[in-house]
Amino acid sequence: MRTALVVGTGLIGTSAALALVGRGVRVHLLDQDPERVRTATALGAGTADKPDGPVDLAIVAVPPAHVAPILVDAQRRGLARGYIDVASVKGGPGRALRDLDGDQVSYLGSHPMSGREQNGPLAATADLFQGRPWVLTPTVETDTEVLNLALELIALCGAVPVVMDADAHDRAVALVSHTPQLLSSLVAARLESADETAVRLCGQGIRDVTRIAASDPAMWTEILSANPGPVADILAAVAGDLDEAVRALRALDSADEQKRGGGVTGIEDVLRRGNAGRARVPGKHGQAPAAYRTVAVLIGDQPGELARIFADAGAAGVNIEDVRIEHATGQQAGHIQLMVDPGAVAVLEAALRDRGWSLRQQ
C-alpha cells in the first residue's frame, strides 16, 4: 500500500492515518469539518491535498449512520481501489450500502477494537491499534485484493486481524462490550441516591464493576443506537437470570426449609455459571487469567515506593505480568498485587523479603 484516503478525522481515522504515515504511506485526509482536518494535518497524520488519482485504500471513519452514503459517494467518484469502513457496528452499514446500490466488490466492513474514553483527532495516537483485535467482515462478493489491502493496513497498524460474519460481529460486541457497559451503568446508578455511609463501605469489587460506568453517555448512546436488537436480546436473557436470582433470594428468606434449599441451589447456580464464564475471559496476551499467581506486598504512599518494588522484582529477573493496587480508605498505605508466572512466585517472594518488603500471605 502506497497511498490511502482517510474520510473522517476523528479518533480512529486520525490514529490509522498516523500509523500509516509512520510506515511510509502517503495519506490524504478528508472531513466535513475543515478544522478537524487542520488539526489532523498539524499532528502529522497526512495531507489535506486531493490525491492525483485513485488511492490504494479509502478508510471511511465516520459514525455508523453516515457510513453508507459516504461510501457510495466515494465509490461513484472512483476515489480508491478498495474501500473499508471502521464503524463499531457492521450489519446496519452493510445493509444500508446494499439499499443505496453501493458496490459490494470493492467494499469490506471492519471494526478495530480500540475504543477510548476520548474522541476527536487530538486523542489520536499511532499505536492505538497495537496488539488489539481488528475485525474484518468480508462477504462472498468481497474482492480478494481489497481483503489483502485491509490485512496490510491492519499489519501496518500492529493490530491482529479476526474474520467474522457481520451479524455475528454485532452479536459478539453486544455480548463482550455493550452489555457489560449497560450493566456497569445499572449497578452504578443504584449508588446515585445511596446514603453517604453506605458509599463509604465501597471496596475494590464495586470499584471494578462500575469503572466503565464513567464513560461518555452521548458516545455510548450512538453506539447502542446502532446495535439495539442484539443488545436487547442479551439484556433480556440477563433479565431472566436476574428474575431467577431474585426468586432464589426470596426463597432464602422463607420459613419453609425446602424452599430455602431451592434458594441455595439457585444462588449457587448463578455463582458457578459466573465462574465458568469468567474463566473464558482472556487475560494478557490472550492467555487464561488462571495462568498467573499473585504476590501481595504492603506499600507506603511516598514517591518511589512503586519504583523500588518493581526495581527489586526486575533485579530478581521476574517479569510482572499484571499489577493491581488495593486502595486503603482514609489511610496512607495500601497493598500492591503483583501477578507473575507460578514458577516465579518463590523467587519473587524471597527477593522481596530480602529487601525488607512485607508480604501478605496468599
Next chain:
Amino acid sequence: MRTALVVGTGLIGTSAALALVGRGVRVHLLDQDPERVRTATALGAGTADKPDGPVDLAIVAVPPAHVAPILVDAQRRGLARGYIDVASVKGGPGRALRDLDGDQVSYLGSHPMSGREQNGPLAATADLFQGRPWVLTPTVETDTEVLNLALELIALCGAVPVVMDADAHDRAVALVSHTPQLLSSLVAARLESADETAVRLCGQGIRDVTRIAASDPAMWTEILSANPGPVADILAAVAGDLDEAVRALRALDSADEQKRGGGVTGIEDVLRRGNAGRARVPGKHGQAPAAYRTVAVLIGDQPGELARIFADAGAAGVNIEDVRIEHATGQQAGHIQLMVDPGAVAVLEAALRDRGWSLRQQ
C-alpha cells in the same frame, strides 16, 4: 486491652489475633476444629491455653448462622468483659441473640470490610484490616466500655471505625458488595456458551466488570443466604431499570421516529445515572476518582520495563496514585496507565519523554 479471646480461627479471627499479638495483647484461641487452632498457634496468632479468668474482649469470628448460640454460651460461661462478633451480616445475628435471651449490654455487633478470595487461618495476615472500614452496630443497650474495647481493637488493627444501625449496615453491604457480586456473575454467565471468536474480542471493560465473578460460590452462597431480603430488594430495583433499558433498545429498533427518540432518551438516562452513581465511589484514600489524571505509556514485556518506568517517575519526584495495565491480545506489548495528581502530569510527561518513553496522547 491486655487480653482477648478469639472464637473461630478462620481468616478474620486469625488475622485479628495476629494484629493483637503484634501489639502486645495476650490472645487465647478457640475453634471447634483443633487442627485450625494448631495452625493459628503455629502462625504466632496466640495460645491454645485457657485464660485464667475473664479476658477483656471476646471476638466471635464464626459464620453468621453460628454467631448467636456461640455468643450466648460464652456469655453464660463469663469468658469476657465484652463480646463482639465480626460476621458480614448484622441484623440476623442480633435478632437471634435476643431470641436466645443473650445479654445485650456486653455485646456489640461489628463487621470489618476486609474480605478476601481465600479462607482459613493460612490466608490470615496481621495487616488485613489496615486502612479498611470496620463497621460497629451499637444499640441503646450497648455498654460504653464494650464500645471502647471495640474501638481499641479497631485501632490496634489499623482499621477505620464506622458506626451504623445493624439493618442499615445490611442494606449498605447489599448495595456495595452483594449486588455487584451477583451482577458480575450474571454478566460473566453470558460468556459460558459464547462463541470462541466472540470471547477473543473481550477488552478491559468486560475484564473489570467480571473480575469478582471468579469468587468462591460456596462462600458467597453463605453470605447471600444471611442477607437475602436487602439483596433481593436492590436486585428487583435493578431488574426494573433493566426492563426499561430493554424497552428503550427495542424502541431504538422501531421504524417509528418518535419511538426511536424515546429510546434514545431512555438509554441516555441509564448512562447518565451510571455516571452520577460512579462519581460517588470513593477512590484511593477516600478521595473522588476524578482527582487524578492519566498518563499512558507504551511498554514492552521484558522484565525491568515496569521497574524502569516507575524509577523514571520516582526520579521526577512524581507520586503514582494508581496504575492499570491495558492488555494487548496476542502481542508482546501493552500500555500502562499511570494515574497522578493533575499538577504532576506535565512534569511526568516531560520526564518520561526525556527518557525515551512513548506516550499516548490523552
